[in-house]
Amino acid sequence: xxxxxxxxxxxxxxxxxxxxxxxxxxxxxxxxxxxxxxxxxxxxxxxxxxxxxxxxxxxxxxxxxxxxxxxxxxxxxxxxxxxxxxxxxxxxxxxxxxxxxxxxxxxxxxxxxxxxxxxxxxxxxxxxxxxxxxxxxxxxxxxxxxxxxxxxxxxxxxxxxxxxxxxxxxxxxxxxxxxxxxxxxxxxxxxxxxxxxxxxxxxxxx
Numbered sequence: 001x002x003x004x005x006x007x008x009x010x011x012x013x014x015x016x017x018x019x020x021x022x023x024x025x026x027x028x029x030x031x032x033x034x035x036x037x038x039x040x041x042x043x044x045x046x047x048x049x050x051x052x053x054x055x056x057x058x059x060x061x062x063x064x065x066x067x068x069x070x071x072x073x074x075x076x077x078x079x080x081x082x083x084x085x086x087x088x089x090x091x092x093x094x095x096x097x098x099x100x101x102x103x104x105x106x107x108x109x110x111x112x113x114x115x116x117x118x119x120x121x122x123x124x125x126x127x128x129x130x131x132x133x134x135x136x137x138x139x140x141x142x143x144x145x146x147x148x149x150x151x152x153x154x155x156x157x158x159x160x161x162x163x164x165x166x167x168x169x170x171x172x173x174x175x176x177x178x179x180x181x182x183x184x185x186x187x188x189x190x191x192x193x194x195x196x197x198x199x200x201x202x203x204x205x206x
Contacts, residue, residue: 049104053089061114067125068189075188091147091188092136099143130192137181145180152180 025033051057059065072078077086094100119125119132140147154174159167173183185191 049100052104053087053093055087058088063114063119063125067122071189077188086151086188090150094143094147095150126193130194133185133189133192133195137185140181141179148180148184 059069072088077091079085093103113119117124119128154170157167157170162170169183185195185197191197
């Protein structure tokens with residue numbers, strides 16, 4: 001038969017182990033150290049991730065600097081009357097943390113393209129521009145152009161301050177459930193050669 005006091009002894013043993021799991025440090029000390037380490041790691045991780053969202057980081061490689069960056073500098077997203085500049089991450093990186101992390105992980109696959117030089121020259125880039133642009137348009141479409149709508153809202157558009165034709169088209173797009181990228185391709189970067197605008201006929205009618 002087991003000793004009636006053995007359970008209590010075992011319980012006290014577990015409690016003692018929890019209170020002092022290490023011969024040198026108490027449980028409180030270990031938990032405090034773990035908590036502090038977690039905060040430091042989280043802070044460093046987020047700081048690093050935010051650093052990759054800067055314009056300087058994005059144009060750090062010549063593949064970007066010599067192609068789409070030059071186009072972007074002449075766009076309304078770069079320079080405008082209100083002085084509000086949208087950088088690469090504003091359009092190409094989700095704001096919410098979960099989708100931002102997913103986007104960063106997927107973008108890390110582009111390192112292989114950098115190493116292999118798949119778009120190392122303007123000629124190589126132009127040869128793949130349509131496919132690269134299509135991939136990004138599809139990503140934005142799947143997200144209902146949320147990156148656009150972080151700044152632009154149908155509900156905030158004023159019929160008095162917006163010309164009637166654009167306003168009517170925007171309201172029609174809202175009613176029909178269209179996404180910003182359905183009509184507004186080629187805003188910050190030129191359209192690829194070979195791209196055919198499916199809205200061209202409709203725009204002529206307007």
